[in-house]
Amino acid sequence: MFVGAQVSLYPMTDGFVDVILGSLRALDPWRDRLRIETDDISTLIVGPPEVLFPALRDLFAEAASTGHHVVLRATLSRGCPGEPDDPICRTGALANPSEPLETRQDAALEALAATADTGQHAAAQFSLYVMGAGDHMLEIMGCIDFLKRSGTFDRSKNFCTRLSGDAGPVFATLQQAFCRFGPPNGHVTIDLTVSANSPTGT
Amino acid sequence: MFVGAQVSLYPMTDGFVDVILGSLRALDPWRDRLRIETDDISTLIVGPPEVLFPALRDLFAEAASTGHHVVLRATLSRGCPGEPDDPICRTGALANPSEPLETRQDAALEALAATADTGQHAAAQFSLYVMGAGDHMLEIMGCIDFLKRSGTFDRSKNFCTRLSGDAGPVFATLQQAFCRFGPPNGHVTIDLTVSANSPTGT
Numbered sequence: 001m002f003v004g005a006q007v008s009l010y011p012m013t014d015g016f017v018d019v020i021l022g023s024l025r026a027l028d029p030w031r032d033r034l035r036i037e038t039d040d041i042s043t044l045i046v047g048p049p050e051v052l053f054p055a056l057r058d059l060f061a062e063a064a065s066t067g068h069h070v071v072l073r074a075t076l077s078r079g080c081p082g083e084p085d086d087p088i089c090r091t092g093a094l095a096n097p098s099e100p101l102e103t104r105q106d107a108a109l110e111a112l113a114a115t116a117d118t119g120q121h122a123a124a125q126f127s128l129y130v131m132g133a134g135d136h137m138l139e140i141m142g143c144i145d146f147l148k149r150s151g152t153f154d155r156s157k158n159f160c161t162r163l164s165g166d167a168g169p170v171f172a173t174l175q176q177a178f179c180r181f182g183p184p185n186g187h188v189t190i191d192l193t194v195s196a197n198s199p200t201g202t
Numbered sequence: 203m204f205v206g207a208q209v210s211l212y213p214m215t216d217g218f219v220d221v222i223l224g225s226l227r228a229l230d231p232w233r234d235r236l237r238i239e240t241d242d243i244s245t246l247i248v249g250p251p252e253v254l255f256p257a258l259r260d261l262f263a264e265a266a267s268t269g270h271h272v273v274l275r276a277t278l279s280r281g282c283p284g285e286p287d288d289p290i291c292r293t294g295a296l297a298n299p300s301e302p303l304e305t306r307q308d309a310a311l312e313a314l315a316a317t318a319d320t321g322q323h324a325a326a327q328f329s330l331y332v333m334g335a336g337d338h339m340l341e342i343m344g345c346i347d348f349l350k351r352s353g354t355f356d357r358s359k360n361f362c363t364r365l366s367g368d369a370g371p372v373f374a375t376l377q378q379a380f381c382r383f384g385p386p387n388g389h390v391t392i393d394l395t396v397s398a399n400s401p402t403g404t
Contacts (some may be wrong), residue, residue, distance in 0.1 A: 006327070006361055008395065010212035010273055017401065040402035041327050041395060044360050071212055073275055075329055075393050077361040081339050125208070125243050127277055129331045129391065131338050137283050158246050159208055159279040159391070189331065189361070191277050191393040193210065193243060199219065200242035 001185075002083035003091065004035075004046035005076040007056065012069040019066050026062035030055040035088055042075075048091035049078070049179050057171035061120040064167070064196035076178060076190040093175075094184035101142040108146050108176035115172040122167040124152075126174060126192040127160045130182035143181040147173065160191070170194070203387075204285035205293065206237075206248035207278040209258065214271040221268050228264035232257040237290055244277075250293035251280070251381050259373035263322040266369070266398035278380060278392040295377075296386035303344040310348050310378035317374040324369040326354075326396040328376060329362045332384035333391070345383040349375065362393070372396070 011019035027036070034047040034055060045052060056074060063070040077083075078094075095104045128143055130136040147153050147161055150173045154162035163170050174192065182188035213221035229238070236249040236257060247254060258276060265272040279285075280296075297306045330345055332338040349355050349363055352375045356364035365372050376394065384390035 002360075004360060006359065008273070010214065012212065012214065012216075012218040014214075014216045016214040016271065039359075040400045041325055041364070041397050042359075046360070069218070071210070073395065075361050077329075080361060083360065123243055127279075127391065127393075129333060131331060131333060136333050157208065157241075157244075158204075158206060158248070158285060159277050159282060162243070189329065189393075191329075191391075193275065195243050198242045 001078065001089050001091065002046070002080060002086050003049055003052065003078040003089040004044060005052060005056065005074045006042040007045055007072065007074045008042045009059065009063055010071040010073065011063060011066070019063055019068060019070065023059055023063040026058040027055055030058070033088070046086060046088060048089050048093060049175055050091060050093045053171050053175035053178070057118065057167050060122065060194055060196070061118045061167045064120045067197060069197045069199060072194045074192045076192060078178070079185055079187045081187060093179045095180040096184070104180040105142065105146040108180045109149060111176055112150055112169060112172050115169050117166040117168045120167045120196065122165065122170040122194050122196060123198065124163040124170050124174070124192065124194040125157060125160045126190050128177055128181065129189045129191070131187040139181045143177050147177065203280065203291050203293070204248070204282060204288050205251055205254065205280040205291040206246060207254060207258065207276045208244040209247055209274065209276045210244045211261065211265055212273040212275065213265060213268070221265055221270060221272065225261055225265040228260040229257055232260070235290070248288060248290060250291050250295060251377055252293060252295045255373050255377035255380070259320065259369050262324065262396055262398070263320045263369045266322045269399060271399045271401060274396045276392070276394045278394060280380065281387055281389045283389060295381045297382040298386070306382040307344065307348040310382045311351060313378055314352055314371060314374050317371050319368040319370045322369045322398065324367065324372040324396050324398060325400065326365040326372050326376070326394065327359060327362045328365070328392050328394040330379055330383065331391045331393070333389040341383045345379050349379065
């Protein structure tokens, strides 16, 4: 299994370099369970979903706490054919393939109920893609049904779903969507945008 | 058919609102063939690929010409199940399903050869997703083979491909990838990031 994300942080300020570098310290508690590589477009973060999503949450919350309009963007992927099997990604967080959709939705809601707030608001939108064999729309519709009951659902938009709320439950919702829908050995990706402090009202 | 993109522009400057509003005039020549709706996270642009990609190119080039570090982000989609058939998206640009992969690659390279430069450099990375039935990896590998011969190929990264060059051929390459691979009535998406004027070297 190979799990990870190409992540970028966009602070809309002249001091964007300082905001980015200052926010990276939020990754420190997670670094020993992640592999991180940076270039000028994005940072590759490889690791299991139960580490990856909290790390992204903390990175976002730290950047948002500056008060600047900041956006975190990520291309998340698991099970991409052609990627190597990486021991750092070993995880028990992916759903059992024999579990029916309803059981997985219930487990996702239960995990959400145990999530703490961060104090930072997050406006997110994302698309979940399930590739390969099987009925990908059935899994996506099952995920959307979970999202509508998650407490962070804002609205459906063309091509994506909007979430809104504290960054804690918002990133936990994303983690559940990523882990519980689509086959555990399948190729599942998320195209994610999370925004804070936008001067434009919703 | 429903074709469009959720698009965001991120100028890394205190004057980000002025850069965004000033860049929107680049869409003016294309507006009568597009439908545009904005909220605080992204702008939905609906229209045929042969209008959508040049419009995104001009929006990016206008923002990049300010000299600020700017990033254009887009979630592009065609044929998403559940989206309405929209007459504004009518297009002859999608590949004929009976054409073999090689013929489609040659046609894509031919279209690229006729592309003009804009004078603005673009550092792009993107993921192409082909959903539903059929061998989605065969189409993706066929697309990657085209990209490697496109003249804008930079390198493969985890989860995505990097392109580099003038914004003209870079956006034309993206348009060909979107139109010529994956079934014409299938669900195909692109997760796209295009960056200009980054202070970090490649």
